Amino acid sequence: MKNAKRIIASLTAAAAMGSCSLSPLCASGIIPELPALTAAAADELVYGDFSYQIVDDTAVTITKYNGTATEVTVPAEIDKLPVTIIGSNAFESERDITKVVLPSSIIKVETYAFRYCKSLASINFPEGLESICFSAFDGTALTEVTLPKSLTWCDCGLRIDTLKKVTFADGIEEIPQSCLESANNLEEVVIPDSVKTISNYAFR
Numbered sequence: 001m002k003n004a005k006r007i008i009a010s011l012t013a014a015a016a017m018g019s020c021s022l023s024p025l026c027a028s029g030i031i032p033e034l035p036a037l038t039a040a041a042a043d044e045l046v047y048g049d050f051s052y053q054i055v056d057d058t059a060v061t062i063t064k065y066n067g068t069a070t071e072v073t074v075p076a077e078i079d080k081l082p083v084t085i086i087g088s089n090a091f092e093s094e095r096d097i098t099k100v101v102l103p104s105s106i107i108k109v110e111t112y113a114f115r116y117c118k119s120l121a122s123i124n125f126p127e128g129l130e131s132i133c134f135s136a137f138d139g140t141a142l143t144e145v146t147l148p149k150s151l152t153w154c155d156c157g158l159r160i161d162t163l164k165k166v167t168f169a170d171g172i173e174e175i176p177q178s179c180l181e182s183a184n185n186l187e188e189v190v191i192p193d194s195v196k197t198i199s200n201y202a203f204r
Contacts, residue, residue, distance in 0.1 A: 132157030
């Protein structure tokens with residue numbers, strides 16, 4: 001039975017990770033309404049205010065925030081395993097959260113992870129973060145962000161109406177496809193000399 005639970009959890013995690021690969025539709029002008037991925041059928045666990053899954057016995061995905069704090073710090077480790085992914089819809093519609101601190105272990109923010117967190121005005125993107133998936137921050141109150149040099153995927157991940165300033169960290173070589181597409185109120189973008197390629201629709 002334990003093996004069966006692990007298989008279900010792995011399949012659910014794989015579906016969640018695959019959600020990022022659907023987002024190139026954004027670059028063609030098609031805005032997909034992806035279904036909310038839940039962990040109801042998976043072997044979901046709880047640590048403090050966080051529901052989570054263990055993926056392949058090597059890493060942790062945060063699947064849901066269950067707390068009421070206005071400032072949230074995501075743990076770097078749970079069960080002695082690194083927390084590497086903020087799962088799809090994990091913080092969606094948590095309207096009172098104003099600040100989130102992500103640990104350096106995070107490599108991916110999944111689809112709709114922080115969508116409709118209407119008071120979210122501060123979040124860090126740590127070095128090591130590789131992917132910000134489709135509409136991860138829609139409807140937030142972010143005005144300024146710094147993106148790490150490790151970022152390689154950000155397809156419509158930051159289409160935020162309130163966003164005014166974006167800084168790309170020194171050392172980044174490519175601005176990802178559709179990275180700031182539909183961020184219509186941008187006033188300032190800082191691009192370092194290290195950038196060699198600006199991918200399609202990066203600023204459309």
